[in-house]
Amino acid sequence: MKTVQPSLFCFVFLLTLLNLGCKENKKESQTDMETENTSMESDHIVKSTFGEKPDGTTVDKYTLKNSMGMEVDVITYGGIITRWTAPDKNGKYDDVVLGFDDLKSYLDGNPYFGALIGRYGNRIAKGKFSLDGQTYTLATNDGENHLHGGLKGFDKVIWVATPKSTDDGAVLELTYTSVDGEEGYPGNLEVKVTYTLTGDNQLEVLYEAVTDKPTVVNLTQHSYFNLSGDFTQSVLDHELFLDADAYLPVDGGLIPTGELRPVAGTPFDFTTSKVMGKEIGADDEQLKLGKGYDHCWVLNEEKGGFGLAATAYHPATGRVLEVYTDEPGIQFYSGNFLDGTLPAQKGGVYGQRAGFCLETQHYPDSPNQPNFPSVRLNPGETYKTKTTFKLTTK
Ligand code: BGC
Numbered sequence: 417m418k419t420v421q422p423s424l425f426c427f428v429f430l431l432t433l434l435n436l437g438c439k440e441n442k443k444e445s446q447t448d449m450e451t452e453n454t455s456m457e458s459d460h461i462v463k464s465t466f467g468e469k470p471d472g473t474t475v476d477k478y479t480l481k482n483s484m485g486m487e488v489d490v491i492t493y494g495g496i497i498t499r500w501t502a503p504d505k506n507g508k509y510d511d512v513v514l515g516f517d518d519l520k521s522y523l524d525g526n527p528y529f530g531a532l533i534g535r536y537g538n539r540i541a542k543g544k545f546s547l548d549g550q551t552y553t554l555a556t557n558d559g560e561n562h563l564h565g566g567l568k569g570f571d572k573v574i575w576v577a578t579p580k581s582t583d584d585g586a587v588l589e590l591t592y593t594s595v596d597g598e599e600g601y602p603g604n605l606e607v608k609v610t611y612t613l614t615g616d617n618q619l620e621v622l623y624e625a626v627t628d629k630p631t632v633v634n635l636t637q638h639s640y641f642n643l644s645g646d647f648t649q650s651v652l653d654h655e656l657f658l659d660a661d662a663y664l665p666v667d668g669g670l671i672p673t674g675e676l677r678p679v680a681g682t683p684f685d686f687t688t689s690k691v692m693g694k695e696i697g698a699d700d701e702q703l704k705l706g707k708g709y710d711h712c713w714v715l716n717e718e719k720g721g722f723g724l725a726a727t728a729y730h731p732a733t734g735r736v737l738e739v740y741t742d743e744p745g746i747q748f749y750s751g752n753f754l755d756g757t758l759p760a761q762k763g764g765v766y767g768q769r770a771g772f773c774l775e776t777q778h779y780p781d782s783p784n785q786p787n788f789p790s791v792r793l794n795p796g797e798t799y800k801t802k803t804t805f806k807l808t809t810k
Contacts, residue, residue: 460613461579461586466491466498467519475519478579480586480613485509486807488613493522494571495532495590495609497639499761502617502807505734510645512735512807514771515761527753528638529771531571532609533564535594535601536791537636538712538747538780541671545783547602547630547792554600561669564638566599570607571638584615596629603629603795618806625799632791633799634778640751640771641737643730647760650769651751652693657727658686658748660713664779665702671781672788676714684711689727692750692772708752708769712745712779722802726774734809741776741803744789749773776803 459481466477475493486509489499498515514529516522522529543554543562555566564571575590587610594605605627612620623635642651663684664672679685683695683703696708703709715725725746726739739746751769758766782788793799 460581460584461588463579466493469493469519469523473574475574476577478577478588480588480611482585482613482617483615484617486613486617488611488619490577490588490590490611491519491522492575492577492590493519494526494530494573495575495592495611496522496526496571497530497611497637500619500639502643502735503809504645505809510733511761512641512643512645512737514640514642514647514766516759517761521759525758526571527758528564528571529640531638532575532590532635533638533775534570534607534633534635535565535599535605536562536632536634536783537564537638537775537777538634539563539669539671541669541781541784543600545632547632547783550602552600552602559669561671562599568599570594570635575609582612585613587612601631603627603631603793605631605633605793607635609635616806617808618804620802620804622802623799625793626795626797627793628795630792630794632783633793634782634791635799635801636747636775636777637803638773638775639805640773641728642771643728643735643737644733645735647762647766647770648764650693650767651772652691652696652769653730653732654692654772655689655729655731656686656692656748656772657689658713658746659716659723659725660746661687661716662714664712664714664745666705666711666780668705670706670710672712672779672785674785674787679713684709684713686713686748689729696750706752709748709750710752712747712777714779715741715744715746717744725776728772728774729810736808736810737774738806738808739774739776739803740806742801743776743778743803745777745779747773747775747777747780749775776801 466475480488500513501509540562543556554562578589580587608624610622662676722742728737779788782791
């Protein structure tokens with residue numbers, strides 16, 4: 417996580433805080449903003465209605481397009497990417513991310529397909545951590561642990577959207593105020609996530625946040641990719657490179673033990689690109705605990721700052737996904753918990769390993785592990801981190 421000094425964003429945050437005591441006003445101003453948004457649309461960003469929640473809240477969909485023909489659909493519920501098209505080596509565009517056709521399926525039980533994750537991506541042991549001598553108790557939603565922000569994380573809230581078109585692509589700014597005490601976290605947190613689709617098939621995800629009390633933050637994006645475009649196929653034939661010489665072994669609850677274990681000589685070594693399925697079935701204690709790959713890799717730091725963290729390649733279609741980030745870790749999750757019960761977008765069901773996630777992040781359970789890089793955010797600082805997904809072919 418990079419933090420910067422107070423900025424215009426902090427100023428906007430202060431104004432929003434002034435508004436917090438007055439929720440009705442806030443609702444009105446959000447509606448005004450939405451109306452205004454519609455008039456800002458152009459060819460590169462189109463707004464439509466995705467669905468309505470049982471409480472009557474409308475969920476909008478924004479389709480971001482670029483001059484190459486790539487399209488990314490984002491809904492205001494959870495900031496979820498529901499569809500993302502990418503060309504294969506013959507120029508044929510296909511959806512490469514798992515999702516559902518309707519809002520109801522997202523509401524009924526989404527395994528975080530395409531969602532923005534917060535306030536803390538990944539697990540916090542026993543849903544507890546301390547800051548400045550005070551213990552905070554979070555919602556537990558993964559056995560005894562806290563996962564992906566709790567029972568109602570940022571993946572299940574309505575974000576306020578502001579679309580902007582650019583010459584060759586589109587920008588969608590999403591904001592959300594997470595109030596003090598939400599899911600047990602301290603501090604009012606003002607969050608802004610900006611999706612930018614560039615003219616050369618890159619989707620930049622910029623995360624920013626400010627707080628009025630010390631808190632912890634670890635935001636990520638939870639898209640499940642299947643570069644084949646055929647969601648009935650497992651992703652085990654994709655090749656993967658991870659720029660990581662070490663990973664974080666876990667216990668039975670998938671909480672890191674605290675060890676940074678070298679990948680060399682283990683099935684966790686992706687420093688040279690290899691097929692995801694090559695060793696996933698190996699007789700390895702860590703693979704058994706994760707039911708496959710579900711671990712955080714410790715990214716090599718030699719690039720300092722923003723650099724290539726991962727590359728996935730699907731030989732049959734030629735599609736390549738590159739992930740760039742300034743985060744210290746990346747969770748490679750091989751879709752182990754998909755079990756054939758969820759309806760797939762193009763028919764059929766999502767079977768085990770129908771998609772893989774590359775979640776850039778700070779290490780899981782950092783608030784309880786003093787040896788891990790800090791995830792603390794103080795008032796007056798701005799949480800700022802960027803991840804870019806680039807889709808090409810070879
Ligand atoms: C976690 C998995 C979890 C999945 C839920 C991943 O980020 O690492 O353990 O089951 O999210 O979809």
